[in-house]
Amino acid sequence: MIKFPYRGGINIGKNVLSQSNLYEMIFIFLFKFIGILTGNALLLEFRLEIGKRLLFP
DSSP states (O other), X not given: OOOOOOOXXXXXXXXXXXXXXXXXXHHHHHHHHHHHHHOOHHHHHHHHHHHHHHHOO
């Protein structure tokens, strides 16, 4: 499984523009767009798993 260098999760507030959160959002958007373009169910499942790990560590 991919491990992201990651501190504190996605904070709604003063840290929302910190670098680690920005990278997480970019990864989520990339997986979202790839999933839309390919329609691949496995990729969608992979993206959802990463999203759950990012949002609920």
